[in-house]
Amino acid sequence: MRNLYLEDKKYILNTYNRLDLIIERGEGSYLYDSNGEKYLDMYSGISVNNLGHDKEIASRIAMQASKYIHLSNYFVSESTINLAKLLVENTFASKVFFTNSGAEANEAAIKLCRKYGKKLSEEKYQILSAYNSFHGRTCGGLTLTGQDKYQNDFKPLISGVDYFRYNDIESLNEKVSDNTCAVFLEIIQGEGGIVEISQEFIDNLNELSKRHNFLIVIDEIQTGIGRTGDVFAYEKYGFTPHVVTLAKSLGGGIPLGAMLVCKDLEGIFEPGDHGTTFGGNPVACAAGEYVVNEVINTNLCNDVKEKGNYLLSKLQKIKEKYPNIIRELRGRGLMIGIEAGEYAGIIKETALNKKLLLNVTNKTIIRLLPPLNIKMHELDEFIRLFEEILAEI
Ligand SMILES: Cc1ncc(COP(=O)(O)O)c(C=O)c1O
Known part of the structure; x- marks a missing residue:
């Protein structure tokens, strides 16, 4: 055997x-x-x-797969549009970019934030992330992941990234400047041991973001889509991020991630700026449509x-x-x-x-x-x- x-x-x-x-x-x-x-x-x-x-996810997958499995991003696809529409009509998001994983959603966000910063000043490229965070294993995601045990063997990583202590307002204040283009944050550090951000930290972050004109990127890859009892874990803090990244449960077990952006950021990426062969795959999005619908439109x-x-x-x-x-x-x-x-x-x-x-x-x-x-x-x-x-x- x-x-x-x-x-x-x-x-x-x-x-x-x-x-x-x-x-x-x-x-x-x-x-x-x-x-x-x-x-x-x-x-x-x-x-x-x-x-x-x-079993319903399996049948949605089978239904889409029996029509077609993949077309390439030269084509529009109904299930991909349906999922994006659900996300846009029910969340802060104005537009969506689909990826295949969480790390890739964060990679997309890194590029978006860098381009946003560059439009304002050549020096505005610093990204901040928390110690003990987890944002994925690709070189960008790993750089955001503020943990030596994951990073050490792979240095040098991408430049222009620095770290603050989670829930430590002073530590964040010390690192932020007009050259900051983005702060990445998990509302509850999952890999880091289920540690939740405080209201005071979020209030301070929000104020700094307005003062220094940087983007707040909330990584909801583990916390998002109903896991904490809200569609997104950030909702209870009474603020709206500029970008949210998703993956994990989004595709119901089929690889699927997403970067959701607010209205002001819709025009940052232009054709050719970013892309992926499989991102927004119709089969994955058919599963995603079912999952997101269950989370948003049921009890x-x-x-x-x-x-x-x-x-x-x-x-x-x-x-x-x-x-x-x-x-x-x-x-x-x-x-x-x-x-x-x-x-x-x-x-x-x-x-x-x-x-x-x-x-x-x-x-x-x-x-x-x-x-x-x-x-x-x-x-x-x-x-x-x-x-x-x-x-x-
Ligand atoms: C908060 C968070 N961000 C990013 C990732 C990376 O996602 P993926 O493994 O799909 O690349 C994970 C995975 O555990 C995660 O928990």
């Missing part, structure tokens, strides 16, 4: 730590292995399968808020019972971080034995990103298993 785990090691470059678990199919909030065993999926492909393993976001509060209240009780293991709970909606210190690894391993799939980020944080439409009894199943695991260790 084939051993796919070993074959993967043999043929694919060793850049990922794979699980020795062969999945055959997914359904709702569960994955099923080759022995028919059922696993509760509490991280949804790292916030990609936000509607769970959904999903309210459900996410309710389920998030329920989950946090249950976890709070567990934290009180096991204060030595669970040190802190962070996040909102269905993006929750459980600070478990040195116990995070063993919790994840024990969970796998109990057919519960957990993700750990930044070594010590259990990052919960369940499907947004997870059922209440499935959340209860998670709570029961999680408590059982803590009792065991």
Whole structure:
């Protein structure tokens, strides 16, 4: 019999730590292995399968694929337009540029911001980003990712980028000048351990942006499209960014990213300034149209808020019972971080034995990103298993 785990090691470059678990199919909030065993999926492909393993997405994909799969960006395409229209009519965005991934959405934003700055002054090219952020692995995205562990082996990266401490107003103030063309920011640092930005920081950023005429780019690649209980995580702060980048759940599991821009930025890119062969692929956008419609035009976001509060209240009780293991709970909606210190690894391993799939980020944080439409009894199943695991260790 084939051993796919070993074959993967043999043929694919060793850049990922794979699980020795062969999945055959997914359904709702569960994955099923080759022995028919059922696993509760509490991280949804790292916030990609936000509607769970959904058969309707598969049928939208099949429907578009049966018409045509790809035409090239010389052609207009109905599903691509439909998705852009949904985003424009329901968000701050005035226009959309489609990419294939989050890193590429941030690359597009870097170029847009640089061109915006250049139109104002030759010196206006500085981009600022936060320490401990994550914005992707391409050279531009990696430069924005303010973490030595990801950057060190690949320097020199792109020039003209500097960093501030997340949530530290003084640190931002020190770095900003009239030469700043953009500040990139995650509303909740996902990879960085589920850490949320403060209202004071956003208010200050907004004021600086007006004073120094730079763009605010909000990376909603992990937080966006309903994950926190709002369409975008920035909404609760009462401000409007100039640019938002999206990916992950946007294509329902098919590679798809987007850069959304406000009205004033519509004219920055001209034909030939930017492009990608697959960006806005009709099949990916057919899936995206379904996903975004579900998030915008159903009660999903309210459900996410309710389920998030329920989950946090249950976890709070567990934290009180096991204060030595669970040190802190962070996040909102269905993006929750459980600070478990040195116990995070063993919790994840024990969970796998109990057919519960957990993700750990930044070594010590259990990052919960369940499907947004997870059922209440499935959340209860998670709570029961999680408590059982803590009792065991
Ligand atoms: C906030 C954020 N930005 C950018 C990225 C990069 O996206 P991709 O892996 O699709 O390039 C990620 C991926 O984890 C992310 O969480």
